[in-house]
Amino acid sequence: xxxxxxxxxxxxxxxxxxxxxxxxxxxxxxxxxxxxxxxxxxxxxxxxxxxxxxxxxxxxxxxxxxxxxxxxxxxxxxxxxxxxxxxxxxxxxxxxxxxxxxxxxxxxxxxxxxxxxxxxxxxxxxxxxx
Numbered sequence: 001x002x003x004x005x006x007x008x009x010x011x012x013x014x015x016x017x018x019x020x021x022x023x024x025x026x027x028x029x030x031x032x033x034x035x036x037x038x039x040x041x042x043x044x045x046x047x048x049x050x051x052x053x054x055x056x057x058x059x060x061x062x063x064x065x066x067x068x069x070x071x072x073x074x075x076x077x078x079x080x081x082x083x084x085x086x087x088x089x090x091x092x093x094x095x096x097x098x099x100x101x102x103x104x105x106x107x108x109x110x111x112x113x114x115x116x117x118x119x120x121x122x123x124x125x126x127x128x129x130x
Contacts, residue, residue: 047077050128053100055107063104063125070127071096078129092129100125 051070055063075092078084084092103125 047080049074049078049081049083050126052124052126055104055123055125060104064101067097067100067104067125067127068093071100074127074129084129096127096129100127 051074053063053066053070058066071093075084075089075096078092079086079089107123107125
């Protein structure tokens with residue numbers, strides 16, 4: 001024999017309808033409060049992925065050390081910003097440091113050709129993770 005369903009009584013139907021209406025009213029009552037919230041209090045900051053090093057009064061050993069430290073820092077920041085994969089950190093640090101030291105050598109060469117004292121140059125090298 002096929003299973004028979006018992007007919008829903010009008011009282012049960014009214015109770016189900018009332019609970020559905022109450023749930024809908026509760027949802028609609030909370031919706032305007034959620035829309036009234038402002039996002040102006042939220043600030044999104046990103047770690048800097050470029051940094052400048054001053055060359056004034058520094059010899060090549062000090063510049064090389066600072067270049068390696070800053071290259072590591074800007075590449076780590078690029079990773080933290082999700083702009084760089086973790087496997088590319090060493091490559092990024094090496095490439096940034098090499099690029100900065102090439103720029104440093106060009107500045108020194110230009111300064112020597114101009115006959116100036118390097119200690120009085122106020123040039124900066126900018127390292128970037130890009």
